[in-house]
Amino acid sequence: MDTNKYLIGENFDEMFIKEGECRTHYQDFLKLLSKTSPKKMSHLQHSANKTQVAMGMTFNVYHDNQGVEKILHLDIVPRIIAHQEWKHLEAGLKQRIYVLNQFIHDIYNDQKVLKDKIIPEDLVLGSKDYLKPCQGLTPPKGIWCHITGTDLVRNNDGKYYILEDNLRCPSGVSYMLESREIIKRAYPDLFNKLGVMPVSDYPVKLLKMLQYISNKSKPVVGVLTPGIYNSAYFEHSYLALQMGVELVSGVDLVTKGKKVFMQTTKGLEQIDVLYRRIDDTFLDPLTFNPDSMLGVPGIFDAYKAGNIAIANAPGTGVADDKAVYAYVPRLIKYYLGEDPILENVPTYLCREEKERKYVLDHIEELVVKETNAAGGYGMLIGPKSTKEEHAKFRELIKKNPTNYIAQPTLSLSTVPTWTEEGLQGRHVDLRPYILYGEEIEVIPGALTRVALKKGSLVVNSSQGGGSKDTWVLYN
Amino acid sequence: MLSRVANSIYWLGRYLERAENYARFIDVKFNLMLDLPPDLKAQWEPLIITTGDQDLYKKKYDTFESKKVIHFLTFDTENPNSIISSISFARENARVIRENLTKETWEKLNELYHFVQKSAEKKDNGKDDPRSFFESVKNQILLLYGLADSTVVRTEGWYFRQLGMFLERADKTSRIVDVKYHILLPSPNWVGTPLDFLHWTALLKSVTAFNTYRRLYGNIEPSKVVEFLTLNKYFPRSVFFCIKEAELCLHKISGSSEGGFGNPAEKTIGGLRSKLEFTEVEDIIQLGLHEYLDQLQMKINQISDKINTNFFQIKDNFSIQNSIQE
Numbered sequence: 001m002d003t004n005k006y007l008i009g010e011n012f013d014e015m016f017i018k019e020g021e022c023r024t025h026y027q028d029f030l031k032l033l034s035k036t037s038p039k040k041m042s043h044l045q046h047s048a049n050k051t052q053v054a055m056g057m058t059f060n061v062y063h064d065n066q067g068v069e070k071i072l073h074l075d076i077v078p079r080i081i082a083h084q085e086w087k088h089l090e091a092g093l094k095q096r097i098y099v100l101n102q103f104i105h106d107i108y109n110d111q112k113v114l115k116d117k118i119i120p121e122d123l124v125l126g127s128k129d130y131l132k133p134c135q136g137l138t139p140p141k142g143i144w145c146h147i148t149g150t151d152l153v154r155n156n157d158g159k160y161y162i163l164e165d166n167l168r169c170p171s172g173v174s175y176m177l178e179s180r181e182i183i184k185r186a187y188p189d190l191f192n193k194l195g196v197m198p199v200s201d202y203p204v205k206l207l208k209m210l211q212y213i214s215n216k217s218k219p220v221v222g223v224l225t226p227g228i229y230n231s232a233y234f235e236h237s238y239l240a241l242q243m244g245v246e247l248v249s250g251v252d253l254v255t256k257g258k259k260v261f262m263q264t265t266k267g268l269e270q271i272d273v274l275y276r277r278i279d280d281t282f283l284d285p286l287t288f289n290p291d292s293m294l295g296v297p298g299i300f301d302a303y304k305a306g307n308i309a310i311a312n313a314p315g316t317g318v319a320d321d322k323a324v325y326a327y328v329p330r331l332i333k334y335y336l337g338e339d340p341i342l343e344n345v346p347t348y349l350c351r352e353e354k355e356r357k358y359v360l361d362h363i364e365e366l367v368v369k370e371t372n373a374a375g376g377y378g379m380l381i382g383p384k385s386t387k388e389e390h391a392k393f394r395e396l397i398k399k400n401p402t403n404y405i406a407q408p409t410l411s412l413s414t415v416p417t418w419t420e421e422g423l424q425g426r427h428v429d430l431r432p433y434i435l436y437g438e439e440i441e442v443i444p445g446a447l448t449r450v451a452l453k454k455g456s457l458v459v460n461s462s463q464g465g466g467s468k469d470t471w472v473l474y475n
Numbered sequence: 476m477l478s479r480v481a482n483s484i485y486w487l488g489r490y491l492e493r494a495e496n497y498a499r500f501i502d503v504k505f506n507l508m509l510d511l512p513p514d515l516k517a518q519w520e521p522l523i524i525t526t527g528d529q530d531l532y533k534k535k536y537d538t539f540e541s542k543k544v545i546h547f548l549t550f551d552t553e554n555p556n557s558i559i560s561s562i563s564f565a566r567e568n569a570r571v572i573r574e575n576l577t578k579e580t581w582e583k584l585n586e587l588y589h590f591v592q593k594s595a596e597k598k599d600n601g602k603d604d605p606r607s608f609f610e611s612v613k614n615q616i617l618l619l620y621g622l623a624d625s626t627v628v629r630t631e632g633w634y635f636r637q638l639g640m641f642l643e644r645a646d647k648t649s650r651i652v653d654v655k656y657h658i659l660l661p662s663p664n665w666v667g668t669p670l671d672f673l674h675w676t677a678l679l680k681s682v683t684a685f686n687t688y689r690r691l692y693g694n695i696e697p698s699k700v701v702e703f704l705t706l707n708k709y710f711p712r713s714v715f716f717c718i719k720e721a722e723l724c725l726h727k728i729s730g731s732s733e734g735g736f737g738n739p740a741e742k743t744i745g746g747l748r749s750k751l752e753f754t755e756v757e758d759i760i761q762l763g764l765h766e767y768l769d770q771l772q773m774k775i776n777q778i779s780d781k782i783n784t785n786f787f788q789i790k791d792n793f794s795i796q797n798s799i800q801e
Contacts, residue, residue: 056570056585228571241574252477265481265631265728265786 001033001041003416006423011156012413013425014079025082025473028194032187038422044076044186045418051182057175057234073466074179076186079415079428079448080194080471089152089160089432090442092342095332097148097434100165100319102335104144108134108315118334119327123351126402127321129372131280133287133300134315140213145319146311147206147275148434149173149447152342154413161345161410163429165328167312167320169277172447173433174235175467177202177242180445183469195474199445202433203242209437210243210273213309219272222246222262224253226278226294231462236277246271250278255298258305273309280314322371322405323349346408350401359397359406363390366406368397381457383409412457415468417450427451428468429459444472476631480575482787483568484632488639490565494558495616496647497548498609500525503681505606508541510673519544521657525650528556545605550595558612562591577626580619587615631728638724638782645717646775651681652704653768655697675700682712701764702756705771714771715751721778722748728786740781747774 004020015026022030052071081089106113107124114121124130149170151163180199184191210221225236227249240247246262254261254268261268278295281288287300302308318324326347332340348355348366359366363382370378380393397404414425432446448468449459459465500522508517520539523532528547531554536543551557555564566588573581594608627633655678665671675695679685684703687710692699707713722744723733731737736745759767 053589054582054586056573056581228567233570237570237573245574246477246480247572247574248477249479252479263478265476265478265635 001036001038001423003030003033003423006416006425008425009411009414011411011425011427012154012158014154014413014415014428016416023082025080028190029078029080032190033423041076041418041423048074048076048182048186051185052178055178057178072175072461073452074175074182075417075426075450075452075466075468076183077416077418077423078183078187078469078471079430080473081446083473083475086444086472088341092160092162092340093150093432093434093442094440095336095338095341096150096162096165096328097145097436097440099332099335100148100167100328101142101144101436103331104313104316104319105138105142107318108137113331113334116334118330119324123321123323123402124318127318127324127372129280129315129317129321131288131315131318133304134313137304137315139313140215140306140309143213143436144313144316146209146213146313146436148436149431150434152430152432153345153410154430156411156413160342160430162328162342163345164322165320165325166431168279168317169232169312170431170433171232171235171277172431172449172461172467173202174238176433176443176445176447176470178238179447179467179469194471196471197444197474199443202443203239205435205437205441205443206239206275207243207245209435210275210309210311212437213311214272215306216272219309220246220262220270221273221275222248222271224274224276224278225249226282230277232277239275248274250292250294250296253296253299255296255302258298258302259307260296260299260302271308273311275311280317283310283314320372322347322369323351323402326405345410348406350397350404350406356397356401359404360394363394363406365409367409368393368404368406371403371405381409384457409457412451412459415448415450417452417468419452419454424454426454427457427459430470446470446472476635478787480572481631481635482783483572484575484635485639485782485787487565487568487572488636489643490561490568491616491619492640492643493556493647494561494565495613496644496651497526497556497558497561498612498616499681500651501545501548502606502609502613503677505541505604505609506680507673507677512670515670517541521654522548524657525654526556527650528554549605549608559591559595562588562612575632577622579622579626583615583619583622587612587619590615629727634724634727635786638721638728641717641721641724642775642779644712645714645721646772648682648704648712648717649714649768649771649775651678652701653765654678656765656768679704684710684712698756698760701759705759705768706751706754706756715748718744718748718751718775725782738781738785740778740785743774743781744778747771747778 006016006019008016008019016022049071052074057071103113113119114124145167147170149166149172151166152160153163154160176199207221211219221243222245223236223240225233225247227233237247248262252262253271254263260271262271276283282292283295284297284300285292285295286297299308300314303310303314325344326349329340329344332338348359350356350359359368366382368380368382380389382390412427412429415428416423417426428448428450430446430448433443435441435443448470449461450466450468451457451459451464452466453464456464504519504522511517519541522544523529523539526548532547535547547554547557549558552559554560566584569576569581569584591612623636655674672695675697676685679688679700682704688700688703692703703710703713705714708715710716722741725741725744726733729737729741731741736742
């Protein structure tokens with residue numbers, strides 16, 4: 001296949017420096033491409049799709065009437081990351097997660113960071129994700145954010161920027177693992193030749209981390225799912241299967257004497273660690289949202305009594321607030337005395353008058369986001385929206401300024417992607433996964449989400465995004 | 476094992492067996508139709524009576540044409556017992572307990588589901604010979620059984636699945652025998668004629684029992700066929716065999732010894748098993764075949780209810796003890 005016709009826009013392209021000039025770490029892949037016919041590429045793509053259906057690798061889309069299951073399109077062209085670059089990312093992520101954990105512990109305990117006025121007190125304490133019942137708590141081993149899936153993007157200056165921290169229940173790790181298995185079948189020789197770091201031991205590492213946060217020597221571990229209608233249900237059951245632990249939902253659990261038990265065919269069995277994939281406020285209807293049907297009444301008391309470990313710890317979500325995000329570089333400086341290794345995207349807080357004025361005047365150039373929404377919902381991409389939408393968001397911001405932040409529109413980098421019109425550049429982001437147990441570990445791989453529509457910058461699976469396998473090279 | 480998981484595994488077993496039996500029913504009926512003399516019309520109504528779906532069917536259709544009946548039993552999603560419904564339920568149950576299944580089991584079941592869904596979308600199904608479809612459903616389910624047999628560990632989950640499968644099979648075999656009761660011969664003079672013979676043969680074939688029956692019993696005699704399919708101790712689809720196996724599963728699950736009983740489910744199934752063990756076919760004929768089978772099916776439903784309260788609904792350790800004392 002001829003890659004000379006591949007076009008690069010204004011943005012950074014992960015494979016080509018400019019038209020016809022390939023980056024070093026993509027050379028071997030380029031050689032393979034030149035020997036592969038478009039027909040063969042289509043064939044590879046087709047069999048990848050088929051494998052996904054057979055494996056039942058599906059996710060559910062909310063507000064969608066066409067049945068409950070969809071396949072997340074997996075593009076067969078990988079995203080390759082050179083070793084040096086990865087080292088940089090790894091160091092930056094470790095630094096960031098360490099500080100975020102310090103920060104969360106601080107705001108629920110001594111609140112030094114608030115007293116020192118590094119971050120406005122009302123911004124933290126007034127956040128709907130700040131859980132008062134967690135005040136004074138130290139979770140097992142002092143860890144709050146055990147599992148993180150940080151979103152990064154690469155701008156046209158070639159630098160990576162942190163976009164979101166995703167400290168609640170980051171999903172997609174199962175796609176990282178299963179996509180690798182599928183892509184391995186497509187390019188068996190290349191893996192050896194290139195030296196791609198494996199990701200398949202993630203479930204083992206996850207289990208080890210979960211066992212570590214219990215004070216028992218052989219703790220009973222479970223994955224807590226909201227159930228089959230949750231968009232990430234496939235992942236919940238996948239992780240339980242891979243770790244060899246129970247997948248439980250709220251109806252399976254009861255609490256007695258501040259301990260949590262599973263209802264089994266032989267009666268009650270105590271459970272010691274939960275990897276929960278339901279939101280904080282749904283965890284316990286007695287402590288938080290009384291309408292929650294998904295949670296376990298009394299589990300928070302059991303947690304406070306130290307009889308069950310929960311990952312991620314309840315209350316962690318406050319550090320994921322998009323307004324708190326703006327302060328993370330300052331937090332790194334405050335807790336470590338270091339400069340951040342990975343930069344934030346410049347962020348305008350609509351709660352501050354000066355910044356709000358700027359946002360209202362420049363809304364057509366900016367991306368506006370709700371501070372506590374996820375999944376690409378509740379956002380406005382200024383340059384891609386109509387005048388009416390601009391006006392609508394101006395009103396929304398004026399009405400409730402604390403609820404919004406704005407950022408300049410980044411030009412997300414592109415990766416060659418197999419489309420119906422052949423190989424074309426599509427915009428991507430990067431979501432590596434970080435585990436915080438005995439130490440902080442960044443898994444050498446990631447979920448690369450790709451906006452499949454030409455020119456689109458929205459990579460969310462719920463809005464027409466697909467995925468790519470992400471290769472981190474040994475050398 | 477989680478009660479919810481055990482419940483799903485049990486129903487996975489039942490739905491797969493149900494789908495397989497429906498495929499058998501229709502396949503055999505179709506075969507029988509080809510052998511009938513040209514002036515006799517095939518009777519499709521008994522098939523609906525056998526499966527116990529007549530109320531729903533009559534709400535939807537006025538007549539019992541082959542096409543309508545086949546569609547109703549195969550692709551009608553409004554019929555909760557149709558093949559497509561059973562396979563979908565089996566898959567839904569598998570999906571919620573996927574972490575408890577082997578990868579191959581899930582993938583093959585998923586494949587079967589997509590196969591049936593795709594076949595349902597095709598408009599020309601049943602136009603020509605629909606038997607290849609039923610053959611394929613049957614084969615794919617048998618493949619799942621084989622997979623389970625050689626890959627699944629013999630712990631609680633295995634026994635719950637077997638339990639569901641055997642109870643469902645006991646129920647379906649009893650219904651197959653019952654179908655003969657509903658197939659009308661043109662007049663009593665037809666008893667013992669080639670047509671009567673054809674009916675009994677078809678019945679045996681629907682449970683893959685024709686050759687075995689011939690070897691064990693020789694001539695086709697109604698009372699012997701009934702004995703073979705309900706009371707035989709060695710044939711894996713006979714009602715007695717299935718109930719005995721299901722009873723064993725229950726004892727494996729509870730860990731109690733095989734004599735006697737340790738919970739209400741074991742008590743009810745043990746009662747039925749010993750009753751069957753000491754029944755002769757003459758007793759059945761005397762009571763009336765249809766009446767006997769009706770009671771049998773009710774008893775099987777009772778057992779299923781007991782299993783439900785004993786294993787799937789328990790809330791804590793105390794209520795188990797309470798239920799034993801009942």
